Amino acid sequence: MPASHWMQFATFAEQRHFVYPNENTYNGVVLNANMVAHAPGGIAAFILEKTGTQTSYIIDPLTHAYQHNPEFITNSAGALKSSIKSLAHFYGSPLLDILGDRPLLPRDFSKTENIVSFTKNVIDFQNNFLSGFMADSGSAKYLDDVEANPPPYALIAPYFYFTETTIDLWLDVYKKCAIQASEYVSDISESKFFLSMVVSQGVIVDEALYSKIADSVADIDCDGFLLWIDNFDETQASTKELEGFLKFGRRLRHGEREVINLHGGYFSVLASGAAGSHAITGVSHGPEFGEFRSVVPVGGGIPIAKYYMPDLHRRERYRDALQIFRKSGWLESSEEFHSNVCNCDECQSVINGDIANFAQFGDGNIKSVKRKTGIVRIQYPTTETKMKCLRHYLSCKQMEYENAANQPKTKLLDDLENTINRYEEIVGLDGISHLRKWHHVLSEI
Amino acid sequence: MTKINISTRNSFVSESELVDILVLFLVDQGYKVKLEVSNMGQSVDVVANKKSWYMLVEAKINNWKRAIEQCQAHRMVGDHICIAIGTKVVSTELLKQAKIDGIGLIHCSASEGSCTWVEAPQKNTDYWHPERERFIEGMKEISYAG
Numbered sequence: 246m247p248a249s250h251w252m253q254f255a256t257f258a259e260q261r262h263f264v265y266p267n268e269n270t271y272n273g274v275v276l277n278a279n280m281v282a283h284a285p286g287g288i289a290a291f292i293l294e295k296t297g298t299q300t301s302y303i304i305d306p307l308t309h310a311y312q313h314n315p316e317f318i319t320n321s322a323g324a325l326k327s328s329i330k331s332l333a334h335f336y337g338s339p340l341l342d343i344l345g346d347r348p349l350l351p352r353d354f355s356k357t358e359n360i361v362s363f364t365k366n367v368i369d370f371q372n373n374f375l376s377g378f379m380a381d382s383g384s385a386k387y388l389d390d391v392e393a394n395p396p397p398y399a400l401i402a403p404y405f406y407f408t409e410t411t412i413d414l415w416l417d418v419y420k421k422c423a424i425q426a427s428e429y430v431s432d433i434s435e436s437k438f439f440l441s442m443v444v445s446q447g448v449i450v451d452e453a454l455y456s457k458i459a460d461s462v463a464d465i466d467c468d469g470f471l472l473w474i475d476n477f478d479e480t481q482a483s484t485k486e487l488e489g490f491l492k493f494g495r496r497l498r499h500g501e502r503e504v505i506n507l508h509g510g511y512f513s514v515l516a517s518g519a520a521g522s523h524a525i526t527g528v529s530h531g532p533e534f535g536e537f538r539s540v541v542p543v544g545g546g547i548p549i550a551k552y553y554m555p556d557l558h559r560r561e562r563y564r565d566a567l568q569i570f571r572k573s574g575w576l577e578s579s580e581e582f583h584s585n586v587c588n589c590d591e592c593q594s595v596i597n598g599d600i601a602n603f604a605q606f607g608d609g610n611i612k613s614v615k616r617k618t619g620i621v622r623i624q625y626p627t628t629e630t631k632m633k634c635l636r637h638y639l640s641c642k643q644m645e646y647e648n649a650a651n652q653p654k655t656k657l658l659d660d661l662e663n664t665i666n667r668y669e670e671i672v673g674l675d676g677i678s679h680l681r682k683w684h685h686v687l688s689e690i
Numbered sequence: 691m692t693k694i695n696i697s698t699r700n701s702f703v704s705e706s707e708l709v710d711i712l713v714l715f716l717v718d719q720g721y722k723v724k725l726e727v728s729n730m731g732q733s734v735d736v737v738a739n740k741k742s743w744y745m746l747v748e749a750k751i752n753n754w755k756r757a758i759e760q761c762q763a764h765r766m767v768g769d770h771i772c773i774a775i776g777t778k779v780v781s782t783e784l785l786k787q788a789k790i791d792g793i794g795l796i797h798c799s800a801s802e803g804s805c806t807w808v809e810a811p812q813k814n815t816d817y818w819h820p821e822r823e824r825f826i827e828g829m830k831e832i833s834y835a836g
Contacts, residue, residue: 603820
């Protein structure tokens, strides 16, 4: 069974790309609940008009957002972000009782009535909130009743972020919410029911810990999991972390349950298929970013153009990609480039027979930026550059998912090894170390 | 040789102090100089131009390893790549690496308020014309320094 391919909705600027490279590329869209609460009309229209007929959606209830320091959910003026505030009003107590003052704590759920009402509100939001907006959407009149009001692919129970030190503090509340949600969903909906598992990296390298979590939910009647490992960059992870990730996935699968890695790259795609013995079943990523993500938001940094390297399965800064290609002789001609680097529709369109056009993946506008040392001039990628890089990235992703689904394990591992041999002299041992680790970990399964 | 009398200190307080004497040194050598020139998401400290030759210089008070890293991207656009270093003495490790990479080396002395060539840069043949053209075009709006 091929990996289910999901993409996260980030901003409305990228919404037209949920049918790129084609309408059936994505099995589903992941929507954050605060975005749904903030712009329901736009989100409803997006689901009905900008996604493929076979593309489902999930609303991630984001309940973990309220357990962190409130500064992470406030804007630069110190006020609660409006989308987070709107969402909290739907969820009600005990969240509303502490909102903005302090983080949510396990003791806030000491009363059973809080567990019940909070869980119900979280599920109801996912199940009902968008209905009216979909009905009001301009395109609804052209659709039948089911098409005009598609339910979520799965309803997600309230969840909390587990670290090595907080598992024991949150697990009981988590489980109670999960049980409550399971019963409620079975009463009100035919959608699937998922749990969300958000853990720190320390959890996946500690078998006792992840076993404890997996065992605690083994008996809960659910169809699957959303999995999110904090800031888990598969191209930087250690062998032990990669192995732990696979083992944890398998434990959660408990046979036939779905496990979708919310922020994953090519290693996760391989893990979903024969190469990884189906340790997980699906992968989600953002529109070009989001193959790893911190649970507690870490923002900032200057946006720079990045080109996705198909063979290396990661994004490189344009200037680094340029050096690699120049060194390898792949910028001698468009034919050399398409034979050795990428032949996707976007690269063919951009290069258009003239290899000089590759520079369009790095085009930018220069702006003056004030630093402590004075004024510096920095190049920011243009909107057109970002779109070119994005479409190339999405084309590469589709090829990765298709290859992982259609090629046998031996071929997939051979491909990794061939890339290692090919790029070793170009990027050095460090540049391909992630491929070596992936090869090693997947070979051992 | 033009000097700047910056103080009786033995070290630079800021990179801009180093750049000030570097600019005068390069202008003395017949270069036209521009500062903080954008190159593929980075900012080149100094670009020195003579006729159609462009020399990209990274100025560092002491972090030469970072300068070596930054110079790699400059190879895509420049004829010559240099590091201007402000340490009291030029480390043998830096000199060795600069020779291997064909990077020129300029020593800027805080106590002397002047610069000297330590190693001439080799001609860089790695640049890629399309990106070099963009780089040169991008410099047009920047005024000359010195």
